[in-house]
Amino acid sequence: MLCLLATCLLLFSSCSDNLLSRIEFNHPGGSFDQAIDTTEARESFSFLVFSDLHFGRTEKGVYWAFDQFFEWLEGYPTPPLAFGLHLGDGTAYSLESEYRLYGEFLDSLEARGLATYAVPGNHDVRDNGRALFRAYIDDLTTRRFSYKGLSFYLLDTGNASLGKVQLDNLMSSVADDPNPKIFCGHVPLYGGPDMFYFSLKDPHERALLVKTMVQNKVGLYLGGHLHINHKLYSYTDTNHEFVCESFHGRDSLIENTLPVWYVFTYDAPSNRITIFRYALKRDGAIGESVVTSLALP
Amino acid sequence: MLNYTDSTMQTGMLWHVTRRLRCGYRLPAFLLLCMLSPVLGYPGFASSLSIQDITLQIGRHDSIVKEHAPSVAAVVNLESSPYSLAIGYRNRMPVHDISLYGHRTIAPNFGIVTYVHTAFGTADSILTDFVIGYEQGFMLKNLSLSYALGLQASTSFFPFLERPLFNASPYLAASIGYTCFNRCKVTLFTTTNTLFEYACQSISPILGSTCTVSISNEFEIGATYSMQLSDVSPEAVLITSKEVGVYGTYKPKK
Numbered sequence: 109m110l111c112l113l114a115t116c117l118l119l120f121s122s123c124s125d126n127l128l129s130r131i132e133f134n135h136p137g138g139s140f141d142q143a144i145d146t147t148e149a150r151e152s153f154s155f156l157v158f159s160d161l162h163f164g165r166t167e168k169g170v171y172w173a174f175d176q177f178f179e180w181l182e183g184y185p186t187p188p189l190a191f192g193l194h195l196g197d198g199t200a201y202s203l204e205s206e207y208r209l210y211g212e213f214l215d216s217l218e219a220r221g222l223a224t225y226a227v228p229g230n231h232d233v234r235d236n237g238r239a240l241f242r243a244y245i246d247d248l249t250t251r252r253f254s255y256k257g258l259s260f261y262l263l264d265t266g267n268a269s270l271g272k273v274q275l276d277n278l279m280s281s282v283a284d285d286p287n288p289k290i291f292c293g294h295v296p297l298y299g300g301p302d303m304f305y306f307s308l309k310d311p312h313e314r315a316l317l318v319k320t321m322v323q324n325k326v327g328l329y330l331g332g333h334l335h336i337n338h339k340l341y342s343y344t345d346t347n348h349e350f351v352c353e354s355f356h357g358r359d360s361l362i363e364n365t366l367p368v369w370y371v372f373t374y375d376a377p378s379n380r381i382t383i384f385r386y387a388l389k390r391d392g393a394i395g396e397s398v399v400t401s402l403a404l405p
Numbered sequence: 406m407l408n409y410t411d412s413t414m415q416t417g418m419l420w421h422v423t424r425r426l427r428c429g430y431r432l433p434a435f436l437l438l439c440m441l442s443p444v445l446g447y448p449g450f451a452s453s454l455s456i457q458d459i460t461l462q463i464g465r466h467d468s469i470v471k472e473h474a475p476s477v478a479a480v481v482n483l484e485s486s487p488y489s490l491a492i493g494y495r496n497r498m499p500v501h502d503i504s505l506y507g508h509r510t511i512a513p514n515f516g517i518v519t520y521v522h523t524a525f526g527t528a529d530s531i532l533t534d535f536v537i538g539y540e541q542g543f544m545l546k547n548l549s550l551s552y553a554l555g556l557q558a559s560t561s562f563f564p565f566l567e568r569p570l571f572n573a574s575p576y577l578a579a580s581i582g583y584t585c586f587n588r589c590k591v592t593l594f595t596t597t598n599t600l601f602e603y604a605c606q607s608i609s610p611i612l613g614s615t616c617t618v619s620i621s622n623e624f625e626i627g628a629t630y631s632m633q634l635s636d637v638s639p640e641a642v643l644i645t646s647k648e649v650g651v652y653g654t655y656k657p658k659k
Contacts, residue, residue, distance in 0.1 A: 135643060233641045267643040268609070269635040272469045301571040309609035309635060310645045311534075311561055312470040312500070312527045314570070319528035322565050343566055 138250030140281035150257030159195035159332025160354035164206035196229025196294025202237030229294035233266035296331035327404035464650020
């Protein structure tokens, strides 16, 4: 019987690479080996954060407020926003026509002096979505950059998982980076006990990411995906997660939302980030509110 | 390949467990009590508990956290009608899984199922999940069908966090089996929780199959393959873990 068992095991082990030998299959990959400045002195700055543009979304009641947003952006007081972060789901069905509109929108932000980084979301990676992302948005689906003493890691969570290659690369890159860090992904890491269906699902992967955040000065994990409201969850006093609302609005029974975007202001002397929320109200006015102020490691 | 083990893990884990027990997590403790309730009657049946079978499995486990991990598992099935209980241990270094599965028969082909599973060895964490649900089976000649519905909850404990991470979602399972030649059974299943695997959310299904051959009244051998997906269609899906193994089961004479 033991011989039979051993033979079966050998047979299984020598089968298809995709199904048996490797955990990665259709994986997103991604590395974080871009050069960053780890000697730069920390300075205060602000940046724009928005999520879930969803160009091409055809469900009833979905609307955008591009004109009001651009008017707000052009009137934003000095000092200007340093850059923008889009937290994924720029498209609805990963179609090329949607990616074209998505790319044109980011170009229009850049034309107004706001270079914007983007991460892929689950709606962006269906079929050959990643290839279209590389063609129209960024030739890298994962990357890192530093700005005035903070490091930003752009994660590809489009598959509701980082996958082995990306996770390994992230772990090793973060360990060598002494800057305080911000992780930017689409799918939330956890978000709280009431986030039933909208966060990363593998408990072991999540455990590694949480430990990495706590031990490697990752002060903030930014996510989107949820649409309906924002979520703030603090793992420790200096490790937090913030889940953003969607940039588009919708009038429907199950998703009754306003177009929302955020400005994150980093204050170097206090080493805190303050989150400002901007929402286009039903009366056409843009409301500003302070969501919270978070201490970084 | 990166190794996410921690040399201080075991010491840290003991301290962590002690601390958690001392501090007490009321919600997880309450949930644990609820989940265990169907099997709490076991002490009363202890004297009549009998070993139904003992299964030993060897294989390989691949996951996002660690590829090519040899896995060894042992499961003991006990029974005292109308209860049955399975106690399992799996080692896929650096992760240890300890599981308890209870089943209480309410009526023919209908019962209450309970899982309690703890995994430790990843990033200093203790990952615990609970399931309670009901299971119904059907027999159509050589075909067996079953489904289960219920609630699953999980908590992730970390020594460096004050509060555990908690999730809850529906428990869903279905299987179809076919018996041929009176000694061979092939089963296909999809579930959100197995004896040793779970996800924080139920839209991360586990798909698998087993093939068992009886070689005598006392011995069975078989092979199993299962994989867990990161999501469901229409999303782009990753395999987050998979396991292949062969097993032998010994059924003591009664």
